[in-house]
Amino acid sequence: MKTVNNKIPSIDGMGLLLGRPAYTDDLAEPNSLIVKVLRSPHPYAKIISIDDSEAKKIPGVELVLTHKDFKRNSFTRAGQGYPEPSPHDKFVLDEYVRHVGDEVLAVAAISNEICEQALKAIKVEYEVLTPVLDFEQAIDNESILHPEPEAIEMFPIGFEPKRNIAAAYQMEVGNVEEDIKKSDVVVKESFYTQGQNHMALEPHTVNARLDFQGRLVLFTSTQTPIHVRRIISQTLEIPLSKIRVIKPRVGGGFGGKQQIHGEMLVSTVTMRTKKPSKMVYTRKEVFESSFQRHPMRLDITLGASKDGMLESIDCYILSDTGAYGEHALTVFMVAGSKVLPLYNKVKSVRFHGDIVYTNHTSAGAFRGYGAIQGNFAVESAIDMLIEKLGVDPIEFRNKNMIKENETSPIFAIMGEGTEGTAMNMDSCKLEYCLHRGKDLIKWNDIYPRKQVSESKVKGVGMAIAMQGSGIPFIDMGAATIKLNDDGFYNLMVGATDIGQGSDTVLAQIAAETLMCDIKDVIVYSSDSDLTPFDTGAYASSTTYVSGNAVHKAASKMKKKLIKEAAHALEVEKDEIEYDGKTFKAGNKQITINELSNRLYYNEDQKQLTVN
Amino acid sequence: MSKITFILNNKVVSTTQHPTVRLIDVLREEFDYTGVKEGCGEGECGACSVLLNDRLVNSCLVPLGTVHDQKIMTIEGLSETPQGKLLIESYSKEGAVQCGFCTPGMLMASHSLLNEIPNPTDLEIKIGLSGNLCRCTGYNMIVNAVRRASKEGVGLW
Numbered sequence: 158m159k160t161v162n163n164k165i166p167s168i169d170g171m172g173l174l175l176g177r178p179a180y181t182d183d184l185a186e187p188n189s190l191i192v193k194v195l196r197s198p199h200p201y202a203k204i205i206s207i208d209d210s211e212a213k214k215i216p217g218v219e220l221v222l223t224h225k226d227f228k229r230n231s232f233t234r235a236g237q238g239y240p241e242p243s244p245h246d247k248f249v250l251d252e253y254v255r256h257v258g259d260e261v262l263a264v265a266a267i268s269n270e271i272c273e274q275a276l277k278a279i280k281v282e283y284e285v286l287t288p289v290l291d292f293e294q295a296i297d298n299e300s301i302l303h304p305e306p307e308a309i310e311m312f313p314i315g316f317e318p319k320r321n322i323a324a325a326y327q328m329e330v331g332n333v334e335e336d337i338k339k340s341d342v343v344v345k346e347s348f349y350t351q352g353q354n355h356m357a358l359e360p361h362t363v364n365a366r367l368d369f370q371g372r373l374v375l376f377t378s379t380q381t382p383i384h385v386r387r388i389i390s391q392t393l394e395i396p397l398s399k400i401r402v403i404k405p406r407v408g409g410g411f412g413g414k415q416q417i418h419g420e421m422l423v424s425t426v427t428m429r430t431k432k433p434s435k436m437v438y439t440r441k442e443v444f445e446s447s448f449q450r451h452p453m454r455l456d457i458t459l460g461a462s463k464d465g466m467l468e469s470i471d472c473y474i475l476s477d478t479g480a481y482g483e484h485a486l487t488v489f490m491v492a493g494s495k496v497l498p499l500y501n502k503v504k505s506v507r508f509h510g511d512i513v514y515t516n517h518t519s520a521g522a523f524r525g526y527g528a529i530q531g532n533f534a535v536e537s538a539i540d541m542l543i544e545k546l547g548v549d550p551i552e553f554r555n556k557n558m559i560k561e562n563e564t565s566p567i568f569a570i571m572g573e574g575t576e577g578t579a580m581n582m583d584s585c586k587l588e589y590c591l592h593r594g595k596d597l598i599k600w601n602d603i604y605p606r607k608q609v610s611e612s613k614v615k616g617v618g619m620a621i622a623m624q625g626s627g628i629p630f631i632d633m634g635a636a637t638i639k640l641n642d643d644g645f646y647n648l649m650v651g652a653t654d655i656g657q658g659s660d661t662v663l664a665q666i667a668a669e670t671l672m673c674d675i676k677d678v679i680v681y682s683s684d685s686d687l688t689p690f691d692t693g694a695y696a697s698s699t700t701y702v703s704g705n706a707v708h709k710a711a712s713k714m715k716k717k718l719i720k721e722a723a724h725a726l727e728v729e730k731d732e733i734e735y736d737g738k739t740f741k742a743g744n745k746q747i748t749i750n751e752l753s754n755r756l757y758y759n760e761d762q763k764q765l766t767v768n
Numbered sequence: 769m770s771k772i773t774f775i776l777n778n779k780v781v782s783t784t785q786h787p788t789v790r791l792i793d794v795l796r797e798e799f800d801y802t803g804v805k806e807g808c809g810e811g812e813c814g815a816c817s818v819l820l821n822d823r824l825v826n827s828c829l830v831p832l833g834t835v836h837d838q839k840i841m842t843i844e845g846l847s848e849t850p851q852g853k854l855l856i857e858s859y860s861k862e863g864a865v866q867c868g869f870c871t872p873g874m875l876m877a878s879h880s881l882l883n884e885i886p887n888p889t890d891l892e893i894k895i896g897l898s899g900n901l902c903r904c905t906g907y908n909m910i911v912n913a914v915r916r917a918s919k920e921g922v923g924l925w
Contacts, residue, residue, distance in 0.1 A: 164863065166860040166861065166863070167863070167865060167866075169868070170859075170860050170865040170868065171856075171860060173865055173868030173871055173872075174843075174847070174856045174859055174860060174865055174868070174871055174872075174875065175803070175843065175844070175847050175856070176801070176802060176803015176804070176842070176843035176844055176847070176872040177802065177803070178800075178802040179802075179868070180802075180805075180869065182806075183802040187797075356903055357867070357869075357903055358805075358807045358813060358815055358867065358869040358870050358901065358902070358903050359805070359807065359867070359869045360806075360807070406867070406868065407867065408805070408807075408867045408868070408869030408870075409866075409867040409869060409903050409904055411903070437806075439809060440807070440808040440809060440810065440812075440813075655867065656866045656867020656868065656869070656904055657866070657867075657904075658866065
């Protein structure tokens with residue numbers, strides 16, 4: 158391959174190295190109103206009164222927004238496809254605050270300093286409520302986080318807000334309890350995992366303006382521009398056609414920018430004042446008020462026979478979604494669906510759990526998306542079982558794990574919020590990885606441990622893992638390719654480059670297929686007015702899902718080019734040979750530059766566009 | 769109103785902003801030097817690194833008043849110098865740019881390090897860049913880029 162598989166500098170790298178304006182805040186209107194949020198000092202409280210009379214007198218304060226300024230439209234910030242598998246349990250602003258850092262009100266003013274002054278001048282009276290701070294005490298707690306009738310599920314996800322349950326799930330293949338009772342060796346263990354912040358270097362940033370026709374134009378640091386547009390439209394009741402969302406360069410996401418952040422507030426400020434506005438989270442706000450990895454307790458029970466066959470797995474998970482249920486069910490599902498199929502020889506497997514509300518910072522998408530928590534617990538328990546059995550960890554896994562051309566019933570049973578998709582492992586290199594890993598860490602020399610000095614030993618351990626790329630029949634990407642005069646292309650993709658380099662990867666795929674230089678592919682991505690639909694940058698799916706869309710579009714373009722070249726040269730299509738620069742048929746030839754100029758200006762005039 | 773005058777990327781500039789205003793805000797908002805990034809606002813991440821009289825500083829912690837009559841260089845200035853050009857090329861070749869948000873600050877720190885130690889060991893590179901956080905690369909490519917610049921730029925620093 159000429160372009161794919163080659164190490165090339167990223168196509169956007171040079172502009173970033175030079176520090177040119179590229180990120181959301183670099184592209185804010187110079188006189189944007191600054192939007193700042195007063196955040197709750199309490200984990201759980203009801204707002205009794207807000208006195209903003211002094212703040213409104215400060216020159217330069219344009220607007221104070223409180224919960225009274227918004228209709229009670231519940232939504233989810235999750236940034237997923239529609240209908241979302243996350244409960245609609247959030248309001249732009251609410252009379253309840255549910256975690257330290259939750260939004261109380263927002264101020265828009267002409268400078269940072271005046272915003273700060275205004276926030277200090279506002280008096281808020283709270284009725285402090287008893288918070289739920291221990292997620293193991295959340296279910297049926299006296300304090301209920303979401304008693305409001307507007308909090309709803311979009312389809313059945315086990316949502317029971319009166320019991321502080323954001324979602325719940327249970328599935329079983331075979332009979333786990335019976336099989337475990339009959340097992341020779343049983344391990345029963347609980348594991349806890351902690352919260353974690355994504356820590357993208359660029360804080361959550363958004364700005365808004367109205368264009369000359371009064372349409373709302375948002376620049377936002379997001380992984381999901383198309384979902385952002387839809388959620389704003391539904392929640393603020395602005396017609397979808399009146400909103401344009403542009404994602405410029407993004408300074409890292411890691412899942413933390415799949416969710417909505419300041420978009421609702423700047424949109425509201427700009428719609429009401431008709432002035433541009435912007436909001437940049439402080440680092441403290443990123444920690445307190447964006448999202449974290451779901452902390453979990455995972456109760457694992459394993460049953461095995463004496464001869465080292467794993468017979469049954471039981472996995473119960475209690476997951477802490479914090480104050481709101483973004484990705485509550487789906488992260489939990491992945492903890493099972495992307496871990497349990499690893500051991501497909503079992504007679505029975507059960508996966509069940511509850512995802513509960515607490516007065517903690519809300520949890521959301523985070524690289525690995527639950528698989529990490531599940532993998533840590535299951536593989537730790539497997540090691541404990543191996544120790545009990547007294548067998549070799551690699552041998553045990555080799556005997557019990559999924560292999561090429563095998564499947565697991567879990568694929569069909571468990572999806573993300575809905576049923577899954579049956580899959581056969583047509584390609585699976587787990588066995589290869591097992592042996593390669595063994596060689597690389599010198600397993601045979603070191604396992605279980607090697608004395609390296611009087612006081613130190615060196616040990617080795619191992620675990621297996623799986624990951625998926627995209628969600629079948631949910632994720633979608635699209636690409637449009639347009640031929641320009643002089644024979645270069647525009648590649649328009651909805652795929653969202655958040656610093657992972659997808660613009661470069663997709664340009665490579667297009668250049669490879671079209672047999673052209675990568676410099677002749679001009680990528681433009683993630684602008685809701687101009688680029689085709691894409692679900693966004695998540696589920697580790699862009700190279701596969703959007704990449705295939707680019708490959709398909711580029712293949713169509715090549716066919717069209719050959720058809721036009723054949724027409725121009727007055728030969729049959731299959732007589733044409735193309736090397737990426739020149740179409741040849743016998744002694745006749747035409748270059749891509751000549752052909753594209755001819756189509757634009759001279760003969761058979763047309764715009765070649767494919768998607 | 770008092771005027772604060774300083775040399776910014778080799779040009780004499782002046783501003784009437786208050787001496788307690790943060791240097792980063794003046795650089796970004798008044799002089800449009802968007803290469804200076806704000807990642808944390810408290811001197812932890814190094815994304816706002818600039819040179820103050822050839823010394824590496826976090827511009828979010830520098831009050832404007834202290835740069836009166838002093839020399840400031842941002843990535844926009846560094847990228848015009850032979851040292852800056854070589855560093856940028858090295859970063860590009862080594863794949864040291866991912867999301868790019870830390871990159872301008874990282875380049876300033878790399879230049880400052882090579883000014884002090886033209887032939888740094890890997891450990892010295894890591895210590896030299898320890899005030900700058902990157903979340904994407906895992907740092908290896910950045911260390912490789914600085915090593916490459918040091919090798920290819922004999923005599924530049």
